[in-house]
Amino acid sequence: MNKKGLLVVLSGPSGCGKGTVLKELLTKKEGLFLSVSATTRRPRPGEIDGQSYYFLSRDRFLELVDNGGMLEYACYCDNYYGTPKDSVEAKRAQGIDVILEIEVQGAMQIKQKCPDAVMVFVMPPSMAELARRLVDRNTEDEETVSRRMAKAVEEMRHAKEYDYIVVNDTVENAVENLWGIVLAEKLTVRQLGGFVDEVLAQV
Amino acid sequence: MNKKGLLVVLSGPSGCGKGTVLKELLTKKEGLFLSVSATTRRPRPGEIDGQSYYFLSRDRFLELVDNGGMLEYACYCDNYYGTPKDSVEAKRAQGIDVILEIEVQGAMQIKQKCPDAVMVFVMPPSMAELARRLVDRNTEDEETVSRRMAKAVEEMRHAKEYDYIVVNDTVENAVENLWGIVLAEKLTVRQLGGFVDEVLAQV
Numbered sequence A, B: 001m002n003k004k005g006l007l008v009v010l011s012g013p014s015g016c017g018k019g020t021v022l023k024e025l026l027t028k029k030e031g032l033f034l035s036v037s038a039t040t041r042r043p044r045p046g047e048i049d050g051q052s053y054y055f056l057s058r059d060r061f062l063e064l065v066d067n068g069g070m071l072e073y074a075c076y077c078d079n080y081y082g083t084p085k086d087s088v089e090a091k092r093a094q095g096i097d098v099i100l101e102i103e104v105q106g107a108m109q110i111k112q113k114c115p116d117a118v119m120v121f122v123m124p125p126s127m128a129e130l131a132r133r134l135v136d137r138n139t140e141d142e143e144t145v146s147r148r149m150a151k152a153v154e155e156m157r158h159a160k161e162y163d164y165i166v167v168n169d170t171v172e173n174a175v176e177n178l179w180g181i182v183l184a185e186k187l188t189v190r191q192l193g194g195f196v197d198e199v200l201a202q203v
Helices: A018-028 A058-066 A085-093 A104-113 A127-137 A142-156 A171-185 A189-201 B018-028 B058-066 B085-093 B104-113 B127-137 B142-156 B171-185 B189-201
Strands: A007-011 A032-034 A070-076 A079-084 A097-101 A118-123 A164-167 B007-011 B032-034 B070-076 B079-084 B097-101 B118-123 B164-167
Touching (some): A070 A085, A118 B189, A142 B189, B007 B104, B007 B171, B018 B171
Parallel strands (some): A007 A097, B118 B164
């Protein structure tokens, strides 16, 4: 049976721990491919083209944007960052499940371009816990913390535009739940209807 | 947060091994309540009312049917069997996830009455494997086997009317996948949207 791989999009506010959850998921479970972003910024020492990022010229990047070759993109500090459609779709066409971590605005661009994307939002268990995690990171700078809290709230206001909510109370629970979502999405009739037809064709 | 429990409906042809998968799931994982059916047949020695079945008189059973109190029902060998709505809904209202195993026709009745039911169809990995499993059970009786095969095919023709397909290649995989479906369905925005609101209200 020739199934298309999933596209799993992971978002969540700074401090929710989504990076740790994703890293742990990729370590513990096999078969997920972490999407590689494209950027126009220069490679840093040790970064490898096609692994760390796809390093593109500004012209090439904008050409891809114009031709619909980016699932999403944004500009930070004069550099462009984006998700190249071709590399994601090539993996999916091979039946490989692709996952990517991205902030809310990029995620919403992807949702529009890939209606079959599996949208997952990672939530902190409470505002108090989010505040604690942000403070732990930045003990010295109250202004940064309150700016991050405000941004986190703004991002969480979009949580219900996603398909699933994963509460990161413990990394272990969050990983189990995120993996449950991946398993379940691979079992939908959209994914396995073809398998049913194949078995019935054996009669 | 006050979430309604899931209603998970499990079907699959005779020989697909759904009973073993369900038993293993209930042994390994906590928090799922196996729905108790109602019947008009007499209790057998050792059967306990409210555990094995709810034992009802014919009049009481049909009264419940008339009042919409059965999520599904059917008649076999002059006895009625059905799923009492109240006992399922009472558990769900407490936030407890309810699971039940039922043949296709009953499942379709439930789907109609509970559009939020999570419908799971267990498939054998192939027709050859299904045949092998049915033969293993009934080495002596070819007619029974071919009648069961025909019935299995008829049931599998409804598989795509379910939400999820679980392929029972090994019991271990099937249990992991079925549990993944339960986890994922507990994380949908329908289930956890209220939690997002609660966290945002803490701001």
